[in-house]
Amino acid sequence: MVKVYSKNNCMQCKMTKRYLTDNQISFEEVNIDHEPEALSFLQEQGFQSVPVIFGGQQTIIGFRPDQLKALA
Template identity: 35%
Template sequence: MKVTVYSSPNCMPCRATKRALTKANVPFTDIDVSEDATAAEHLKTLGFKSTPVVEVELPDGMDRWSDHRENKIKALASIAERPA
């Protein structure tokens, strides 16, 4: 499982999402879209207009969502706890 958080500076939901992922022991890569034009364009192409956007590569496909979603983070935590 690969988790990427697309965030921006001074974004409270971004901070909450990253804090919750860290607390849940879910490893993630943080990409600041204000510094990465390619990442910003990627989100725009997908139809996202605000941060955070969380992108999760799973064995059976891709999951993406925007905003701070505690229920999604809890689900990721349970997946991360499973033995490989």
């Protein structure tokens, strides 16, 4: 299962979720605006921006269709 950390009003987050949906890649969204502990988790891991996508063995930062394709 792919996990997408996102926030409101984030264009890259919207494009990432649309790409995953359009390519039938199921994902769980964690919105850091609604779940502040998720923001703390990302900061502890060293991430400074969203989206952050955890899928399998790889972590993708930002909207990267070339890397998202590998999750299909």
